[in-house]
Amino acid sequence: MEAQPPAGPGRFLLVACRGGAEAELVRRQEAVLPQVRKGAWRRGVVTFRLDPPGQPPFDPPPDFFPDLVFARACICSLGQVAGAEDAVRTQAAIALAGAGPWQNVHVWLRDPKVAADVDRIRSLLLAAAGTTAGSPVAAPGDRVLDCVIDSPERWWVGWHRAATPPSTWPGGLYPGVLSPTAVSRAWLKLDEAIATFGVPLEPGQRAVELGAAPGGASQRLLEAGLDVVGIDPALVDPVVAAHPRFVQWRKRARDVKLREFRGFDWIVCDMNIDPVSTMESLGRIATAPGIRPRGIIATLKLPEWSRAAAVPEWLAAFHAWGFRPRARQLSTGGRELCVVAVR
DSSP states (O other), X not given: OOOOOOOOTTOEEEEEOOTTOHHHHHHHHHHHOTTSEEEEEETTEEEEESSOTTSOOOOOOSXXXXXXXXXXXXXXXXXXXXXXXXXXXXXXXXXXHOSOOOSEEEEEESSTTXXXXXXXXXXXXXXXXXXXXXXXXXXXXXXXXXXXXXXXXXXXXXXXXXXXXXXXXXGGOOOOOOOTTOSSTHHHHHHHHHHHHXXXXXXXXXXEEESOTTOHHHHHHHHTTOXXXXXXXXXXXXXXXXXXXXXXEOSOGGGSOGGGGTTOXXXXXXOSSOHHHHHHXXXXXXXSTTOOOSEEEEEEEOSXXXXXXXXXXXXXXXXXXXXXXXXXXXXXXXXXXXXXXXX
């Protein structure tokens, strides 16, 4: 009979997010997950009670709640441990969590500014739990022991079942790195979006990128084997411009005649403009007669966190255009949302 992790006192859920996004995470929770009640929060994490008084018990699904949008990682919290040394906290963590079996151990920082040796702490927990997992990236289906470093002297301990890609990464942080040949960080953001959502890019497909310069996202599309048209008045990097499957239209997207967008499989957009303008640009193309792309990969900037209140409206627009959208705040991006919408 398979051993089960302890239920833990209080039955709290701990959800990690980008620092500053806590209020928007709670706003989203109230809309899509009203069965839980907000507990305490600190920069980078919010806790939710799974069995608030007067409500029936609620068992969370075994993943990171994609509908929360701003959630990076979601774990069942077992409580906190404290101590003067890592070894002391390690033994307390194992005593709290139980011996497992644990297929992997994730250790991550509540706030990037917290000083801690994550690799050393993970090694101590692996040894104490009798787990031999090498890579910190879990396999789908793994039962993962989570250790969130709140401060050098205090850790949160919890667990989750790995499922979709972000839940296999410690803290939901994308483990990919910027290619040394990438011409901009847009390469890495698109790389994370492809991995997060399983974007079905195929060699030979055609993609158009709105606001392509300097060309990082177009470069990633080219590496996936697509034929790419980049639209931007500014020149893209010479490395991208010289690629045989890349063409640049040096104009603004709104100046391109709609008929020229026919035949593209993907519309990609990461323009540094107001999200309303981005949605208008995408809507102009997606609703035009004769234009039926397979999908859209869009970045919506958030000049202020409060602009995230429009997320339901934006997702509804993608639905109205005939797409099924999924949204997430990528760990490699800034104050923005990535939406991947497919027909």
